[in-house]
Amino acid sequence: GGTHTKNTGEIGMIKITDERAIGSSMRRIEAVAGTKALEHINNKIDILSEVAGALRVQDEQLPKTVERLVEENAALNKELKKANQQRAIEQASDFVQTAEIVNGTHLFVHKLDGVDKDGLFSIFDDIKVKVKSYAVMLAAVDGDKGILLAAFSDDLVEKGLDAGAVVKLAAQAAGGGGGGKKNIAQAGARDISKVPEALEVAKKLMLEKL
Secondary structure, eight states: OOOOOSSGGGTOOEEEEEEEEEETTEEEEEEEETHHHHHHHHHHHHHHHHHHHHHTSOGGGHHHHHHHHHHHHHHHHHHHHHHHHHHHHHHHHHHHHHOEEETTEEEEEEEEETOOHHHHHHHHHHHHTTOSSEEEEEEEEETTEEEEEEEEOHHHHHTTOOHHHHHHHHHHHTTOOEEEOSSEEEEEESOGGGHHHHHHHHHHHHHHHO
């Protein structure tokens, strides 16, 4: 079986196009030969030239140019995240001023965009030192990741509120899961488009107990 040639000269140029594992101690190599190999190489050269033209650099400058752009993009994303988190933390003060108060308890239900896990907990820390009785349900959405945080002050835990149970049910609405203690718990939200629904589930559960 297989393809046979009279001599290796009939094969001509060979260009490996892919190489990957297909099993234990087994790897698969794919290649093109002859005129197909030449076409493949020319196509790659055309792509490189097109990219170099778009970036207005010479072909040989592409590696360093792309590396620089990747570094600049990472730095910009870092600064953007930092700015978003700072803005969210500043919003925490507004949350306290505008919070819905139910039977003496401050109710916080908010979606925070561009905030990661550390920023989420920083916002919660800011809230809990400013109010005595609180019911918190925050959702931080950072890119395609969503984190839910539920928390209750000790007086509410004594009344039977359970952050672990609330965040678990809320997360299910967003295709995620999680849990934790009665006073604080967190969960992941796999479908960030469903985060508003998760917050509504949590708010309804909290209002039933307050």
